[in-house]
Amino acid sequence: MLLATLVVVSLIAADLRFNSMQSTRSVLEVVVAPVYWLADLPSRIGQWNQAHIKSRGQLLEENERLGRENLVLQGRSQQMASLQAENVRLRALLNSAALVRDDVLVAELIGVSPDPVRHQLVLNKGESEGVFVGQPLIDAQGLLGQIVEVSPMNSRALLITDATHSIPVQVNRNGVRAIAEGIGVLGFLEIHHVSATTDIEEGDLLVTSGLGGRFPVGYPVAVVSEVERDPGQAFARVLARPSAALDRTRHLLLVFTAQPAEGE
Amino acid sequence: MIERSPHSYWVIPICFAVAFVLATVPLPKWLLWGRPEWVALVFIYWAIALPHRVGIISAVLIGVLLDVLEGAVLGQNAFALVVVALLALTLYQRLRVFSLWQQSAVVFVLIGINQLLCQWVQNLEGAGADTLFFLLPAVSSALLWPVILHSLRGLRRYYQVT
16 A cells, blocks of 8 residues: 555656656557547547438538639639748848748547546647657647647647646737746636736737747737736736637647757 | 456456546536546446455556546546545445445545545646536546446346456
């Protein structure tokens, strides 16, 4: 009994204080991976049903809709080329480094942390696909989080809303820098230490600032939803809603930046 | 030591495997806080029924696996399960003769302790819950206890696990 308690307490200490259990964890992760696969099976079957059992009418309708959507997107992307060229020219004028387009890897969600306080996802891509600790994770709308654990076939990502996660951001409108911290509630981020006079308003888009070297610059993170300036407080209280669909996406993108950030 | 029947080698691990799956199945949002502690429930049953098979050592192993599964601090659930195991192992003779609702009450307390300990370790990490909802699993687990008891007992008798 005493021995078991000792073992367990030292485990907690080792993991919490010294971060030394990373390798053990990734080995054990392989053992429990089938559990995630099994737990995910019902929704997978549901998806299969949705994809394969569809009426002709539905398919036609969907095809038409996609065609329209494609046309709109194509129209927009015509301008993209010239805009991009212009951007490169301007960057050259400013003497800044060329913007490297980031490579992405599509990953599928196979599990979420069962604990409501812990905002973590399990993905079906792992070390064998080149996923690394600290890799940014995005979806179609914005930044989701980063990879915190890698095992050979799976990886585990920490969402930006987790209470242990913070991310350097800047206001897209004017470049004001801030740190957005998760508060353990899905759908909210808190921007800390914003002085009462800072120019930040409801509706401002927050994008990654790239400071800290972990996340690439310019991915949308959240939209400011509430600014409370209390004269009695040193700092304004700012809440933001994450842009990414944190609890609804199934397919996610792992971003490979030009230089992978060094893992801790 | 009691002679071990061939079934006892796989029935108990299978039970825990099923509990692991149930513990990770995605739930709708409103049910999320009330998810019963399946693993702890199954553990309590086997600790009461076969204390010579399932004890402190299994508590550590199962707890660590659950930690990896939940992405929790390594040792969090192990710590909580060891304490639950200790309590279950000291109480098992009394628990066996309790009526069903009395057992449910004890399960409520045991799972409650389990949740409190988990919460305590999570707070060390800085990821604690800010509501008392984390105690809801104790209620749902206590309500589920009769089902668990009867199904696992049926399983144990059918396969004569000793």
